[in-house]
Amino acid sequence: MPADEFSLIARYFSALGAGPAVELGVGDDCAILSLQAGERLATSVDTVVEDVHFPADSLPEDVAYRAVAAAASDLAAMGARPLGMTLALTLPAADELWLHSFSQGLAAAASAFSLPLVGGDTTRGPLTITVQVLGALPPGLALTRGGAQPGDGLYVSGTLGDAAAGLAVLQGRYRPGLDAAEYLEQRFFRPTPRLALGATLLNTATAAIDLSDGLLADAGHIAAASGVQLHIDAQALPLSSALQAHPDRAQALAWALAGGDDYELCFCLPAAVQPPAGCSRIGQVTAGEGVVCPGFEPLAPGYNHF
Ligand code: ADP
Ligand code: MG
Secondary structure (H helix, E strand, O other): OOOOHHHHHHHHOOOOOOOOOEEEOEOEOOOEEOOOOOOEEEEEEEEEEEOOOEOOOOOHHHHHHHHHHHHHHHHHHHOOEEEEEEEEEEEOOOOHHHHHHHHHHHHHHHHHOOOOEEEEEEEEOOOEEEEEEEEEEOOOOOOOOOOOOOOOEEEEEOOOOHHHHHHHHHOOOOOOOHHHHHHHHHHHHOOOOOHHHHHHHOOOOOEEEEOOOOHHHHHHHHHHHHOOEEEEOHHHOOOOHHHHOOOOHHHHHHHHHHOOOOOOEEEEEOOOOOOOOOEEEEEEEEOOOEEEOOOOOOOOOOOOOO
């Protein structure tokens, strides 16, 4: 970046850093965050690249919001309490209009998900956004992919397939009515990481993952890590009214099963445990391996970059 890198940082990125865990934010060589006694640090990083993760004509504020939401979703999936985030931003040019809009989305997400921006890096190059999230886990607890047991129920939060349908709307592959189009596009650009749900599940769920690559692919990660088989009933998948209205139900179900980008949680609960509000039972855990979804074999794979 040119000589005004520091003024850009000061103008757009230094005011989003206040939070209960932040001892020292943007401006020094490192940020300092405080943990409570016995807590463990949970951390994850995600990169989004123009034309790979979002269309090149997306609004900068949507790009920022979605990048933070996707990263925050990993904290939700572990049951971690958000502490803060860092941002590595590579920009083709110091476009102040773009930066202004981007920082608006960043501020909205920082506030919505309790993730103060405590540091980062700013460089010149093809547009790339990397968000690292930092969270806290209480002593002895974490929501991993690895604990599902035969006999558990399989659940998801929210509704599935909306983000994939939203991308289809953005790309002109699907043209629903105006209200449905608007709703689906928002579900793509403004996903809701389930942070409060993750914190609740910390004490009850045996395994959890967030849905970034598509239900079938992500459920496969729980099956592999837990050494179990997951049975999914496609007819039990929760669909929004926008997707229920789709004329081709097979397409709606395909988005829900393999679409990706929903950032809902998929988790397993022992049979005696009631699911939290807003969650749906979609199947069960049995002995065996892999994911079975009658009527949808062979299974469509999730997104794979290589
Ligand atoms: P250093 O050279 O010590 O690594 P930098 O010059 O990269 O520091 O950054 C100066 C300060 O601004 C640091 O505190 C860094 O964390 C912060 N910073 C740089 N870029 C960003 C950004 N995009 N978002 C938030 N903070 C940033
Ligand atoms: Mg330094």
